[in-house]
Amino acid sequence: MAVHNADIVALFERLADLLEIEEANPFRVRAYRRAAMTLQDLPESAAQMVAQGRDLTELPGIGDDLAAKIKEVVETGRLRLLGEVEARTPSTLAALTSVPGLGPKRVHQLYEQLGISTLKQLEAAARAGRLRGLPRFGAALEAKVIEAAGRQATRERRLRISTAEDFARGLETWMKAAPGVGQVVVCGSYRRRRETVGDLDILATAEAAAPLIAHFTRYDEVAQVVSQGPVRSAVRLKSGLQVDLRVVPDESYGAALVYFTGSKAHNIALRRRGQERGLKVNEYGVFQGDRRLAGAREEDVYRALGLDYVDPVLREDRGEIEAAANGDLPRLLTARDIRGDLHAHTRASDGKSSLAEMAAAAAALAYEYVAITDHSRHATIAHGLDPARLAAQIDEIDRLNETLQGIRVLKSSEVDILADGRLDLPDALLDRLDLVVCAVHYQFGLDRRAQTERIVRAMDNRRCNIIAHPSGRLIEERPGYEVDLEQLIEAAAERGCFLELNAHPSRLDLDDVNCRFAKAHGVKIALGTDAHSTIGLGAMRYGVDQARRGWLEPGDVLNTRPWPELKRLLAR
Template identity: 50%
Template sequence: GEDQFRIRSYRNASRVISGMSESISRMADDQEKLKKLPGIGESMAEKIIEIAETGKLRQLEELKKEVPQSLLEVLRLDQMGPQRTKMLHDALNIQSIDDLEKAAREGEIEKLEGFGKKTSAKILKEIEKFKKEDRPDRFLLGEVDELISSLLDHLEKKVDQMTIAGSYRRRKETVGDIDILATAEDPGQTMEHFVSLEETREVLSKGESRSSVVLNSGLQVDLRIVKKRSWGAALLYFTGSKAHSIVLRQIAREKQYKLNEYGIFRGKKRLASKTEKAMYEKLGLHYIEPELREDRGEFKASRKNRLPRLITLEDIRGDLHSHTDATDGRHSLEEMVEAARKKGYEYCAISDHSRRVAMARGLDEKRLAAQVEQIDELNRDMKGFRILKSIEVDILEDGSLDLSDEILKELDLVVCSVHYHRNLSRSKQTSRILRAMENPCFNILAHPTGRIIQERRVYEIDLEKIMKEAADRGCFLEINAAPDRLDLNDEHIRMARELGLRLSISTDAHALDHLNNMRYGVDQARRGWLEKEDVINTRPWSELKKLLQRK
């Protein structure tokens, strides 16, 4: 609702700041220098400093309270500009894309002046496209690993040391772009080598200390060459998160220090810069792992020396959710087992779908019984490894399980999940899962919220209530390690830990290489502050077996 001149001034200021090679944190230390930049007056300089110091702009936060986030998503549709969105919000109380879709399908939009059937149809088409293809400029963490592997190989021989910083290093489930930090004897030659990569679609910039390219995939990659003496400071600075960095700067300021990507300084004297550990220590903190750097309590824990000893991939003793070609997997039971053994596991659960998932040729009682016999036979000749008899059984709409208790009791563990009737109300969906937990055969709730990142939203449930009930009943929830699921998310994992609920980390593997996704589940667990003891499949089978015996 602001005038166009003011909108243009904000855009110009943004363009000026983004084009500066000097970091905004350093510029914010000198208001007079900021005001000398084109288009930056006193008022704009004050706002820039406020953002740099707090990570927020009070004026923007106030506006966010007036406009729901779900309504801002509507603006991302090609057919919906600010005026059209406001008209529909005022006339039909449109608050989200789902509201918009419902109104279009029920013919409400076409009745409004200035819209009509054609516009309504275009909006529906755009919504379908959005839900199918929407990728808000971020890539799945698993995708990024594939996209940059050849780039890292390309760079390796030209640098002394190299680390990817940013959200990638913090192991966030999605990544916007890649920030590579490196030291090199010949920065110029290194930069020439960097921009010559075959997969490069566009070179955005090339300089002695920083270059930026866009790969054919659309992923932007920045390379920064830093001095060895500033390695730790640069790594800390560019790893983030923004919220974590703001607190670090506040702590430094309280100690009369100055903190930036070059180190910690008192006046011109450099106090620390070579390692992140030294940087934290100078600020009176114990080292904080990258996955915890989100300003969610890590500073308080660090000061009290109570940071968690985060779980590692090496702690995992087995996978509790995998599929074979008996249903929708790509490989045989024997092949999946052999792949799990090669990973050094002690056990692996074969948990094919139950009959309700007809499109996956889910197992009925008879076929499951045959698989149980097959596993028993294989286990007789197995040394140092155990195949766990399992099933991913569907939770039906009424909360009952898809297969009889008689066959489920023959299994080592039962993985339960929701695949159908995702659109139930919050109370009904919650009651459905709680009723399923009443069955003594229920062990693990798989992919608990049903989301697929950037493609399918969570179904409505009272997750805290489900977690409390699971903890009371001796059930567990899964961290599904598939890169497009990572379900539970990091905040839900933290909630489970605080409620005393232990979790499993499983790959839901449908192919041999999917077993490698365990590392993404561990990444997610680390972001949720989990330790080895918080995860059930860090235990040997003798201990895990006892945990799976219901209270």
């Protein structure tokens, strides 16, 4: 069985959760979480690295012991240590930590005092009112547990875009090796670069479909052939992911690409526009009666309908058809427009690389600058910097900048927004920074009004430049805290603040809709990877995709500017 990075990440995260529930050594727990983060950010397959005999200890945060465990998972599909831990601590306990408000200590408490080890048992206990009697629980947390359990029951299984990529790359490679194949493209929400993907849709061209379909079903990760016909097939992988294949002739490739990329709402709008012009639009082409007007190329399909070409990321029926008809489509941001990264960590807080290593990695990406935003002191779990340590880091960055050419390290900090809206570090120290990134990392349970007012009060401090990951969500892990994002955007516009689009694929926060709302209010967006290693800097492409989905152009993004211009924008 092929082992994906996502498989290893899941095993390490489950092991870390269970060890933390057991109250194991926190440094040991943190080592597995950091290893999982490294593998999550890794742009290549760990399994391939093992097969090639490469040294895994060259990866950030991976020592000999962790490298051996990665190799064990790749070669056996299992992690022996996890099995040992699960023998004494139910593996289902790890899932309980996904419930908002339930950290490992509370999960341990639930297991020891009430014997709760599954989500179903947790929901039943909450509905029976048995949780509120426990120390550090209460009626409010009990209500949250009931609400979260309801969401779990109805939630569709979806993959983060980065995890979907891991599967898509292998499938593309396999399909492109098929005899007689022409084009191979993964379509659907994956091609539209949505932040999550439910399944994968592959479009391929070939003169004969049958050999291609047979090749598809022989893929070594296929667990079940769900359906198989003359031009299409569906399979379910061993991971549970469904993959659909459609084979078309070259003359229909463009029309099929439009159709299978979607979205459904976008396709309906195209068909409606065609009908208004006496045309029929489907996956085979654009037709006037029996005459095919277009079909081989996507651009021709749009042109036949009197439209400019619409980039896949915009195809959500949010005004892109009207804009394409009027020549008003945005000139979308590209990776080439990005001049630097405005959110990165070093090992001074919870990162895995040194200051010099992060600067060198940013320079290798042809960046002009990188902001080092290690956590402030309140984030004790992240080894946050107190005033003395941050002052020392500022001096270290000044010394390093004297030795660098072509890259500038910006002095910054990811400063906690305290419960009352104050910033976690003294103003006099913040005045020494090039920019200040402010974030909520605790007290997620405030109501919508209180949480919004808390963040707006932080923006009242003229030293606050950027609000990091404004909703606080973790995709497929936890919902964001209650906050009025529209009010935050309006407040940022009034105060000259900016909002972050956190490019890490577990966040992608702001979402695309709020990026567009910010653009409409003249609030510029800062793209930052939240990198905790040199590898993590590569996540910028996910942020660029999200920005493009939000209709952002280069002028809407802070870090498309050279440093002198960026410095002027940051001045409040």
